[in-house]
Amino acid sequence: MSDVTIRDAxxxxxxxxxxxxxxxxxxxxxxxxxxxxxLVNGEIETRxxxxLHAGDVVALGGQKFTVATRAK
Known part of the structure; x- marks a missing residue:
């Protein structure tokens, strides 16, 4: 699983x-x-x-990505 840092909330x-x-x-x-x-947080997503918010987990093709935000 890898963290992906986003700029906004x-x-x-x-x-x-x-x-x-x-x-x-x-x-x-x-x-x-x-x-x-x-999949988002273990459930199929079609939208x-x-x-997505910090802590959400997105899975695709055997890869998992966690939404992370920059420390303030």
Whole structure:
């Protein structure tokens, strides 16, 4: 599992997957979500705009990413 640091308090799922280098292009996200291949906190997620917050865990293709924020 790897931590992916975000700038703000939250981030949309599609943006997060691109930031985490889990997808090459943002357009790849739609198909992955439609096929039920993305999990957020252990549950299948189909919404590209789902808001993620610190501590959320995103899984895709055997990889897991944790949403982390910068220490203030």
């Amino acid at each position: 939250d981030i949309r799922l599609g943006q997060f997957l691109k930031l985490a280098d889990a997808v090459e292009q943002g357009s790849d996200v739609k198909a992955l979500l439609a096929d039920g291949l993305v 590209r705009g789902r808001q």
